[in-house]
Structure formats: C-alpha cells, structure tokens
Amino acid sequence: xxxxxxxxxxxxxxxxxxxxxxEPLSEGEAAELAPLFKAIADPVRLRLLSxxxxxxxxxxxxxDLTVAFDLTPPTISHHLKVLRQAGLIDSQRRGTWxxxxxxxxxxxxxxALIGPVPPALAGTA
Amino acid sequence: xxxxxxxxxxxxxxxxxxxxxxEPLSEGEAAELAPLFKAIADPVRLRLLSxxxxxxxxxxxxxDLTVAFDLTPPTISHHLKVLRQAGLIDSQRRGTWxxxxxxxxxxxxxxALIGPVPPALAGTA
Numbered sequence: 001x002x003x004x005x006x007x008x009x010x011x012x013x014x015x016x017x018x019x020x021x022x023e024p025l026s027e028g029e030a031a032e033l034a035p036l037f038k039a040i041a042d043p044v045r046l047r048l049l050s051x052x053x054x055x056x057x058x059x060x061x062x063x064d065l066t067v068a069f070d071l072t073p074p075t076i077s078h079h080l081k082v083l084r085q086a087g088l089i090d091s092q093r094r095g096t097w098x099x100x101x102x103x104x105x106x107x108x109x110x111x112a113l114i115g116p117v118p119p120a121l122a123g124t125a
Numbered sequence: 126x127x128x129x130x131x132x133x134x135x136x137x138x139x140x141x142x143x144x145x146x147x148e149p150l151s152e153g154e155a156a157e158l159a160p161l162f163k164a165i166a167d168p169v170r171l172r173l174l175s176x177x178x179x180x181x182x183x184x185x186x187x188x189d190l191t192v193a194f195d196l197t198p199p200t201i202s203h204h205l206k207v208l209r210q211a212g213l214i215d216s217q218r219r220g221t222w223x224x225x226x227x228x229x230x231x232x233x234x235x236x237a238l239i240g241p242v243p244p245a246l247a248g249t250a
Contacts, residue, residue, distance in 0.1 A: 021178035021227075024193070030168035030175075037171075040239075041163035043155035050155075053146035068149070102146075111240020114165075114232060 020113050036110050039086035044069065045079050052089060052100050059101035145238050161235050164211035169194065170204045177214060177225050184226035 019025075025033070040046055051068055052060045066076050080100060083089045087106045091098050144150075150158070165171055176193055177185045191201050205225060208214045212231045216223050 020175050020232075023175075024179050025172050025175040027168065027172070030171040034166055034168045034171055037162045038166035041159055041166045043152065043159045046155040046159055046162075046238075047150050047152070050145050050148075050150040054149050107145075107239055111236070113171075115236020115240055 033113060036086055039082055039088055045083055048079055049083060049088060053102050059099050061097045061099050063097055158238060161211055164207055164213055170208055173204055174208060174213060178227050184224050186222045186224050188222055
C-alpha cells in the first residue's frame with residue numbers, strides 16, 4: 001500500500017501573481033472551484049482538514065478525529081464524506097479504522113487561486 | 126478620497142508551512158474563517174472577485190461587472206453584497222456608479238490558511 005506521490009506546488013511561480021488577479025476566471029473554472037470552497041465553508045470541516053494535515057505522518061485515524069469534537073461519530077463521518085467527495089482528502093480502511101490524508105493537488109488548486117495576494121492589490125492607494 | 130493601504134503579505138513567511146498543517150485550527154479560528162470560504166463558494170462570486178482583482182487600477186465599476194454576466198443587475202448586486210458583508214471587497218459610490226475593490230487583508234487570511242501546500246504533505250509516500 002502506498003499513497004500516490006503528488007507534485008509539489010512551485011510556490012515561486014505564484015509568488016507575485018495570484019491567478020485571481022492575473023486574468024478573469026472563466027465560467028468553467030469558477031464552476032470547478034466553487035464546490036471546493038463550499039466543502040471547506042464549514043467550521044467542523046475546516047478543523048477536520050487541519051487536524052488531518054497536522055497529524056503525525058500526514059494521516060489520521062477516524063478514531064483520532066472523533067475525540068477532538070463534541071459531535072457524534074455519524075456527524076463526523078458525514079463531514080469527512082463531504083471533504084472526500086470534494087476530493088480534498090482520501091481515505092483507506094485498515095482493519096477496524098479508516099485513515100484519512102490530505103490530497104495536496106486539490107488544496108494546491110485552491111491555494112493557487114487565492115494567494116498569495118499580489119503587492120499590486122495589497123498596496124493600492 | 127483614498128483607499129486604505131493594507132499590509133502586503135510576506136509570502137516568504139508562508140512559503141513552507143501552511144497554518145493548516147502547522148497546528149490544528151481552534152474552534153474560534155474555524156468559526157471566523159468558514160464564512161469567508163462560504164462567501165466565495167459560488168461560481169458567480171468567484172468570477173466577480175476575479176474580475177474586480179484583475180481590473181485596471183485594482184477597482185471595478187459595477188457597470189463593468191454587470192456586463193460580464195448573463196444575470197440581472199439585482200442578482201449581481203446581491204452577490205456583491207455577500208462579498209462585501211464577508212469583508213472580501215469594499216465599495217464606494219461615486220456619482221452614478223458604485224466602485225468595488227478587493228480587501229487584500231481578508232484574502233491574505235484565507236491564503237495563509239490553505240497555501241502553499243507544504244512539501245511534507247505534497248510528497249508523503
């Protein structure tokens with residue numbers, strides 16, 4: 001079993017020009033990106049994503065995630081499913097537990113759109 | 126009349142460690158950030174944000190935005206209001222038209238959370 005090795009985002013390439021400010025998004029691009037932002041437009045899902053990303057080895061057992069919230073396991077499972085269906089995380093069952101890890105390519109697409117903020121926008125007067 | 130000069134995000138400071146992966150988000154942080162992502166979790170609002178960010182001089186007249194969509198002016202105004210209420214854009218009326226510009230500090234908060242993707246997550250195997 002091995003996780004797919006995904007390409008590292010070249011942060012230099014995006015250092016000065018967020019695509020958001022470099023050319024208008026097409027309808028197609030906007031339609032593809034909006035559901036990704038919708039998936040993280042929830043406090044529980046943002047915290048789940050963060051907990052998974054921070055977990056030792058880059059993956060977290062559902063048993064570690066559930067204890068961090070005052071929510072029922074089915075509610076946590078629902079939120080994990082939303083993140084997985086959006087492509088933000090992947091999962092694998094191993095014995096009793098399901099393990100989750102971040103899909104960096106999808107996160108990178110979102111990151112490339114909204115940041116870093118170009119100085120031209122940050123310092124307009 | 127002048128727009129507020131907001132601090133430029135130090136992209137180097139976030140070059141290797143997205144806060145998402147550096148420490149778990151607190152409940153308070155997640156509750157503050159989720160509505161920002163919700164505001165852009167819509168294709169029309171993503172395109173509006175992009176059109177404003179790309180516009181010459183970093184600001185756009187509502188008259189320039191409306192013509193880019195096959196939507197009624199009240200619908201465009203509604204979406205602009207959602208972006209403004211979330212703090213992502215600011216606006217000012219000048220004569221007949223309202224002008225919009227990006228609030229880079231708010232965009233920078235979102236950007237700092239989700240990117241760039243740290244190599245540790247991008248290359249796990």
